[in-house]
Amino acid sequence: MADGGDGGSAREVGPWDGWVDRRGNACSLREIRGRPVVIAVSRALPLDDDATTAPLRAELRGLGAALVAVTPRGVTLLQPDDASEPLRRSQELDQTKAARGLRVALGCVEGADADGADDEDWPLTLIMLDEDGPAWRWNGPAPRSDDVGTLLHALRRAAELGSSTAPAEGLTMTRRTMLAASLAAALAAALAEPRAAGASPAVPAGAGPVTLEVNGTRHTLAIEPRVTLLDALREHLGLPGTKKGCDHGQCGACTVLVDGRRINSCLTLAIMQQGTKITTIEGLARGAELHPLQAAFLEHDGFQCGYCTPGQIISAVGLLAEGHARSADDIREQMSGNLCRCGAYPNIVAAIESVRKG
Amino acid sequence: MRPVRYLKVTTVDAAVAATRAAPDAAFLAGGTSLIDLMKLDVLDPAELVDVNALPLAKIEVAHDGLHVGAMVRNSDLARHLDVVARYPLLSEALLAGASPQLRNMATVGGNLLQRTRCYYFRDPATPCNKRAPGAGCGALDGYNRMHAVLGTSDKCIAANPSDMCVALLALDAVVHTRGPAGPRQIPIAEFHVLPGEHPERESVLAQGELVTGVSLPARPEFAQSRYLKVRDRASYAFALVSVGAALRIEDGVVREARLALGGVGTKPWRAVEAERLLVGQRPERAAFTRAAEAALAGAKPRKHNAFKVPLARRAIVRALATVKGAT
Numbered sequence: 001m002a003d004g005g006d007g008g009s010a011r012e013v014g015p016w017d018g019w020v021d022r023r024g025n026a027c028s029l030r031e032i033r034g035r036p037v038v039i040a041v042s043r044a045l046p047l048d049d050d051a052t053t054a055p056l057r058a059e060l061r062g063l064g065a066a067l068v069a070v071t072p073r074g075v076t077l078l079q080p081d082d083a084s085e086p087l088r089r090s091q092e093l094d095q096t097k098a099a100r101g102l103r104v105a106l107g108c109v110e111g112a113d114a115d116g117a118d119d120e121d122w123p124l125t126l127i128m129l130d131e132d133g134p135a136w137r138w139n140g141p142a143p144r145s146d147d148v149g150t151l152l153h154a155l156r157r158a159a160e161l162g163s164s165t166a167p168a169e170g171l172t173m174t175r176r177t178m179l180a181a182s183l184a185a186a187l188a189a190a191l192a193e194p195r196a197a198g199a200s201p202a203v204p205a206g207a208g209p210v211t212l213e214v215n216g217t218r219h220t221l222a223i224e225p226r227v228t229l230l231d232a233l234r235e236h237l238g239l240p241g242t243k244k245g246c247d248h249g250q251c252g253a254c255t256v257l258v259d260g261r262r263i264n265s266c267l268t269l270a271i272m273q274q275g276t277k278i279t280t281i282e283g284l285a286r287g288a289e290l291h292p293l294q295a296a297f298l299e300h301d302g303f304q305c306g307y308c309t310p311g312q313i314i315s316a317v318g319l320l321a322e323g324h325a326r327s328a329d330d331i332r333e334q335m336s337g338n339l340c341r342c343g344a345y346p347n348i349v350a351a352i353e354s355v356r357k358g
Numbered sequence: 359m360r361p362v363r364y365l366k367v368t369t370v371d372a373a374v375a376a377t378r379a380a381p382d383a384a385f386l387a388g389g390t391s392l393i394d395l396m397k398l399d400v401l402d403p404a405e406l407v408d409v410n411a412l413p414l415a416k417i418e419v420a421h422d423g424l425h426v427g428a429m430v431r432n433s434d435l436a437r438h439l440d441v442v443a444r445y446p447l448l449s450e451a452l453l454a455g456a457s458p459q460l461r462n463m464a465t466v467g468g469n470l471l472q473r474t475r476c477y478y479f480r481d482p483a484t485p486c487n488k489r490a491p492g493a494g495c496g497a498l499d500g501y502n503r504m505h506a507v508l509g510t511s512d513k514c515i516a517a518n519p520s521d522m523c524v525a526l527l528a529l530d531a532v533v534h535t536r537g538p539a540g541p542r543q544i545p546i547a548e549f550h551v552l553p554g555e556h557p558e559r560e561s562v563l564a565q566g567e568l569v570t571g572v573s574l575p576a577r578p579e580f581a582q583s584r585y586l587k588v589r590d591r592a593s594y595a596f597a598l599v600s601v602g603a604a605l606r607i608e609d610g611v612v613r614e615a616r617l618a619l620g621g622v623g624t625k626p627w628r629a630v631e632a633e634r635l636l637v638g639q640r641p642e643r644a645a646f647t648r649a650a651e652a653a654l655a656g657a658k659p660r661k662h663n664a665f666k667v668p669l670a671r672r673a674i675v676r677a678l679a680t681v682k683g684a685t
Contacts, residue, residue, distance in 0.1 A: 337457020
C-alpha cells in the first residue's frame with residue numbers, strides 16, 4: 001500500500017485494532033464507525049495534550065465527527081469532547097509507515113514520493129468522510145506543531161464550505177480526489193465495517209457514560225442516549241420516588257426540578273441533562289426534617305393512594321419558586337400539569353396554599 | 359423508543375452542518391413533542407442533534423420590537439415583562455398552552471413546529487398521510503371531533519395544535535432561520551403550509567434549516583390584544599377553538615384589526631377577510647358577528663367537528679369584545 005495507492009484494502013495501511021488509549025487500555029478504530037470522520041494529513045498537528053485539543057474537540061462535536069490525524073510520526077484519533085475517551089493514541093509500532101500509506105491512499109502525494117525525504121513538507125489536507133465517501137476536501141499550508149489555530153480555522157472553514165450547496169473556493173472534487181475516493185470509500189467501509197459481519201446496518205449509539213447530578217450527588221451511568229431522565233432515575237439510580245404515570249407528559253407524576261425549575265422527566269433524555277442539578281422527591285427533606293410542602297401534604301391529607309404525590313409536591317416546590325401564584329385559584333391553574341385520579345385536589349390546594357401563606 | 363445517536367452542538371453552523379445532508383436526523387430542543395412521538399413510534403430519527411446549548415436563549419428588547427431567540431422557553435417568554443405589557447396576546451396564549459412543567463421545557467423554535475394531536479397521526483396502527491404519505495387518512499371518515507374545518511384537503515384534516523403560533527400570526531411575527539443556503543426571514547403567515555397533496559410537509563423549512571428566532575414588530579395596538587381559548591377542561595387541554603385578536607380603535611372606529619384562529623385550521627389560521635370587514639366599523643357586536651361569519655365562511659366540517667363552526671364564530675365575537683375599547 002505504501003508504494004501504490006492503487007486501491008488496496010485499507011486494512012493494509014493501518015491496523016484498525018491494536019490501538020491503546022492514553023491509559024493504556026486496548027481500543028479499536030472501529031469505535032468511530034457509523035459517524036463521519038475528518039482525516040487531517042499534515043507535517044505536524046497540535047494534538048499532544050488535552051488543553052490544546054479542547055477547542056478542536058469542541059469543533060469536532062459540532063461537526064459530529066471524529067478526527068484521524070496523519071502525520072509523519074504516526075496516526076492519532078481525536079474524538080469529540082462528548083465522547084467517552086477524548087484522546088486515543090496509537091501504539092508507536094508501524095505508525096510512520098501506516099501514515100505514509102494513508103497519505104498515498106488519500107491522494108495527498110504520489111506513491112513514489114511517499115517514502116522520500118519529504119516528511120517536512122506535508123501540507124495540510126482535510127478530508128471529510130461520511131457514509132457516502134468523501135464529502136469535502138480542504139487544502140492549506142501546514143501548521144506548526146504548536147499551532148492549534150490553523151487546524152481549528154481549517155475545520156471551521158471546511159465545515160462552512162461543506163455546508164454551502166454550490167461548489168466553493170477551497171472545496172474541491174478533483175480527478176485525483178475521485179481516484180482517492182474509491183480508496184477513501186474502502187477506508188470508510190473499514191471504519192463503518194461490520195455490516196458484512198451481520199451487525200445492524202445503521203449502528204446506533206450504544207451505552208455510554210452519562211453523568212448526572214441528582215440531589216447533590218454526581219453519578220456516572222452507562223446508558224444509551226434514548227434513556228429518559230425518568231428511566232435513568234428509576235431504573236439506573238435506584239430512585240423510584242419519581243413516578244411513571246403516563247410516560248407522555250400528560251400526568252405530571254414524573255415531575256422533577258432541573259436547576260430549580262419543574263419539568264416532566266419522562267420527556268427529556270438523561271443525556272440532555274448532563275451539567276444540570278436535578279432534584280427529586282428523595283432530595284427534598286433535610287435529614288429527618290421534612291420539606292415544608294411534604295409536611296403540609298401530611299397535615300392537610302393531600303393524597304389518597306399516593307402515586308401522584310411526589311410529582312405534586314415537587315411541582316408545588318417549583319410553583320412557589322416561580323412566585324406567580326396569588327390565590328387558591330392561581331394554585332389550581334398552575335398545578336394543572338399534575339393529575340390526581342383519587343381526586344385529592346381540594347386538600348392538595350389547601351396544603352400548597354398553607355405553605356404559600358407561610 | 360428505538361436506539362438513536364445523539365449529538366450536542368454549540369454553534370448554529372454546526373447544527374446546520376450536522377443535518378443538511380441527513381434527512382434522518384432531527385433537531386432536539388425541549389423534546390416535549392419529539393420524544394413523545396419517538397416513544398409512540400411515530401417519529402424514528404437516526405440521530406438527535408441537541409440544540410439546547412446554542413446561544414439563542416435571549417429576549418432582546420428594541421424600540422422597533424422584540425427579538426426572541428429560538429431556545430427561549432415558553433414559560434420565560436410568557437412571563438417576560440415586555441411581553442406581558444406590549445404583547446399580552448402572546449403571554450396569554452403561551453400560558454394557555456400545556457402545563458407549567460411543559461412550558462419550562464418547550465421552546466419558541468420547537469413550538470413553531472409543534473406536531474398535530476390527530477389520533478391517527480399519533481397511532482402507527484392506523485393510516486395517516488402525514489406520517490406515511492400515501493397510506494390514506496383515518497380521520498376523514500373516522501372520529502374527527504378535534505379536527506380542522508379550515509384549510510383541509512382530501513388527504514388530511516389534522517388541526518395545528520399550537521397556541522403560540524396563533525398569537526404570533528396575529529402579531530405579524532417574522533421567523534428567522536439559518537440553513538445550508540444562509541440566513542433568511544420568513545413572515546409567520548408564510549411559514550406553515552397547507553396539507554394539500556403533501557400533508558407530510560408542514561413548513562417551508564429546508565433540510566438542515568434551523569429556526570434561530572422570532573421577531574415581533576412594535577405596534578401600540580398589540581398592547582390591546584387578547585387570546586381566548588375554548589377547550590374540554592379549564593386548563594391543560596388543547597384548543598377546540600382559540601382566537602387571537604388585536605384592534606386599533608380611534609375615534610370609536612376600528613382602524614386596524616388582527617384576527618387569528620387556533621384549533622380550527624390545518625395551520626395557524628389568519629382570518630384576513632374578517633379583518634378587512636372590521637376596519638372602518640364601530641367596534642360593536644354587529645361588526646364582530648359579520649367578521650365571525652366571514653372567518654368561517656370557507657369551513658368544511660366533517661361528521662364530528664361541525665360544532666366547531668358556531669363555536670368559533672361565538673369565540674371570535676367574545677374575543678373581539680374583550681379587546682379594550684370595544685363594546
